[in-house]
Amino acid sequence: MSVHLVNPSDNSFGTAVITPRWLFVLAAATPGIAGDPILVDESLEQIVPESIRPGDIVGISVHTGNALRGYEVGRMARARGAWVVYGGIHATLFPEEALERGQAHAVVKGDGDVAWGLCVADCLAGKPRQIYEGGRIEGSQFLAARWDLLPRDKYMWASVQTIRGCPKHCSFCSVWRTDGQKPRPRQFQSVIDEIVDLRRIGFRYIALADDNFYPVSYTDLRLAREQNNTAKIEELTAIRIERFQLMEELAKLPRDMVFFTQITMEAGEDGEFLDAMRKANIKGALVGVEAVTPEGLKAVFKDFNYSGEALATQLQTFKKHGVHVLGSFIFGLPTDRPATFDATVEMALKAGVTFAQFVMMTPFPGTVDFARWEKEQDLAHTLVGNVPITRYWLIPIAVRPKMFTPHPTMSSDEIRERTQRVWDRFYNWSAIWQRSACTPNLRARVAFMFLSKLYRQMYAGTGISTDSARRKKSKRWARWTARQCKKLFHASPMPELQSPAWEHAFATPGLVRPAFLGHAGSDSPPPFVVLSED
Numbered sequence: 001m002s003v004h005l006v007n008p009s010d011n012s013f014g015t016a017v018i019t020p021r022w023l024f025v026l027a028a029a030t031p032g033i034a035g036d037p038i039l040v041d042e043s044l045e046q047i048v049p050e051s052i053r054p055g056d057i058v059g060i061s062v063h064t065g066n067a068l069r070g071y072e073v074g075r076m077a078r079a080r081g082a083w084v085v086y087g088g089i090h091a092t093l094f095p096e097e098a099l100e101r102g103q104a105h106a107v108v109k110g111d112g113d114v115a116w117g118l119c120v121a122d123c124l125a126g127k128p129r130q131i132y133e134g135g136r137i138e139g140s141q142f143l144a145a146r147w148d149l150l151p152r153d154k155y156m157w158a159s160v161q162t163i164r165g166c167p168k169h170c171s172f173c174s175v176w177r178t179d180g181q182k183p184r185p186r187q188f189q190s191v192i193d194e195i196v197d198l199r200r201i202g203f204r205y206i207a208l209a210d211d212n213f214y215p216v217s218y219t220d221l222r223l224a225r226e227q228n229n230t231a232k233i234e235e236l237t238a239i240r241i242e243r244f245q246l247m248e249e250l251a252k253l254p255r256d257m258v259f260f261t262q263i264t265m266e267a268g269e270d271g272e273f274l275d276a277m278r279k280a281n282i283k284g285a286l287v288g289v290e291a292v293t294p295e296g297l298k299a300v301f302k303d304f305n306y307s308g309e310a311l312a313t314q315l316q317t318f319k320k321h322g323v324h325v326l327g328s329f330i331f332g333l334p335t336d337r338p339a340t341f342d343a344t345v346e347m348a349l350k351a352g353v354t355f356a357q358f359v360m361m362t363p364f365p366g367t368v369d370f371a372r373w374e375k376e377q378d379l380a381h382t383l384v385g386n387v388p389i390t391r392y393w394l395i396p397i398a399v400r401p402k403m404f405t406p407h408p409t410m411s412s413d414e415i416r417e418r419t420q421r422v423w424d425r426f427y428n429w430s431a432i433w434q435r436s437a438c439t440p441n442l443r444a445r446v447a448f449m450f451l452s453k454l455y456r457q458m459y460a461g462t463g464i465s466t467d468s469a470r471r472k473k474s475k476r477w478a479r480w481t482a483r484q485c486k487k488l489f490h491a492s493p494m495p496e497l498q499s500p501a502w503e504h505a506f507a508t509p510g511l512v513r514p515a516f517l518g519h520a521g522s523d524s525p526p527p528f529v530v531l532s533e534d
């Protein structure tokens with residue numbers, strides 16, 4: 001019997017930019033009695049059906065974008081006699097769909113760190129439940145990933161999570177609903193141990209796979225003080241102190257390490273935080289700019305962001321403190337007009353963001369936007385084939401529309417074409433060459449240029465384009481560029497690197513690997529633990 005963990009994807013490039021973290025975390029959550037799981041990341045290579053045998057357990061992670069492929073893999077695995085289990089954000093939101101379309105035996109909702117072990121044990125006993133409520137576990141329970149199972153030469157960046165949850169409530173984002181608004185920081189010692197493990201095997205580029213690395217803003221603290229809410233002030237202060245502790249420890253790691261994270265623009269007000277980031281080698285952050293006008297920001301419930309001149313200044317502040325910005329912009333908001341596209345790319349260039357992504361408005365399940373759209377569609381009943389448009393992820397990719405929510409003044413094609421032109425303008429060779437001046441030497445400059453092109457191909461070329469010839473060409477190009485870029489990320493292993501000897505506090509009971517998981521290689525059966533029934 002083998003456990004397989006599959007990250008479904010329709011696009012396999014042979015090389016991937018960032019490790020899908022869930023694979024390595026669930027590997028750590030797999031009970032020792034089941035042996036080491038076989039990890040399959042389809043963004044590298046497709047799964048080989050013959051590798052699955054009767055009685056195997058196949059865990060599949062689905063987000064909305066890869067759900068259709070995930071269900072295909074699940075049906076194939078079930079037909080071959082395996083136990084099929086789904087998890088991940090989409091399965092959490094639509095467990096019935098995974099049971100029906102994906103022919104799941106079981107679905108794990110929420111965090112898998114603890115629930116996956118129980119589910120595997122039940123499959124081994126031949127009696128899995130249909131639903132496991134993984135819930136939202138505390139930061140102290142987050143498992144460290146099994147990096148010993150990582151194929152060394154396939155990924156450019158490894159991913160380590162330091163916090164889950166985000167206190168904001170942006171209308172297009174499901175994170176605050178699924179991961180919760182209460183930030184759940186992981187103990188910094190555990191984060192550092194994992195990063196040390198990664199540097200030892202030759203990874204020096206690490207993406208901090210966090211929802212929001214800056215969970216406590218000055219405004220949050222001010223509001224708590226104005227309300228005289230002592231408990232809140234203490235809670236927020238503790239989280240803030242923990243962030244600084246983490247960054248202090250990151251700063252002690254080898255200087256060649258490079259970290260990247262996701263953060264709100266509010267961090268631009270907090271020079272102390274940005275300086276700590278620079279010292280910690282957090283060289284860049286994805287900042288959700290979303291819209292450049294106040295109306296656009298209001299439409300997405302993000303009025304804590306800046307617009308106009310103040311926006312440019314705020315983004316430049318990151319750079320002044322040594323933190324590069326990957327600006328993320330959304331097109332297709334009801335407030336957008338043809339002029340918005342040029343205004344946006346001009347703002348991105350003016351604000352000096354080092355990278356940018358321009359995504360088209362997509363109503364992701366679990367979001368305010370999705371709920372609103374689904375309600376509107378109750379009256380319209382738009383079908384594509386026989387699939388309601390509100391279940392667009394079930395529409396075969398070849399005929400799936402690129403945009404779903406009708407815009408008051410522009411057609412979907414117009415938005416898509418204008419978006420494509422914005423990508424082209426931001427990533428033309430001359431603009432990239434100018435931006436590459438931020439690098440220290442020629443080698444780094446060349447690396448920067450390749451990376452910029454790769455980013456553009458992977459995220460825009462294969463995604464927005466409706467023309468299949470262009471998509472194919474784009475994929476070939478991305479595959480080739482990815483191979484070249486990979487070499488630039490290689491670092492010599494540092495097997496001698498040691499983790500700091502942590503104080504006693506880190507050895508608290510909440511932090512140990514849950515006993516029922518056993519240790520890798522141990523064959524003691526897990527005890528029976530009851531989780532709430534759905």
Ligand code: B12
Nearest residue numbers: 020021022059060061063064087088108111112113174209
């Ligand atoms: C880091 C990150 C990225 C990174 C890295 C992606 C990668 N290779 O891993 C980058 C920046 C590249 C990225 C890109 C995108 N992302 Co992203 N990303 C994230 C983020 C912040 C963290 C993901 C992560 O690694 N978490 C750490 C792991 C350990 O947690 P986890 O994946 O949730 O897994 C746990 C549980 O879900 C569960 N579980 C997961 N799988 C399984 C499977 C089984 C069998 C079981 C039992 C349990 C289980 O157990 C795990 C441990 O507790 C999430 C936000 C979030 N909170 O999920 C968004 C998120 C997943 N991304 C999102 C989106 C939309 C995208 C993009 C489409 C954005 C864009 N427009 O380009 C692209 C798509 C890329 C792609 N093709 O996959 C959405 C997905 C929404 C949805 N409904 O699908 C999220 C939720 C953010 C959001 N704003 O809503 N992303």
Ligand code: SF4
Nearest residue numbers: 166168169170173175
């Ligand atoms: S978009 Fe970013 S800031 Fe907004 S709720 Fe999601 S994670 Fe938080």
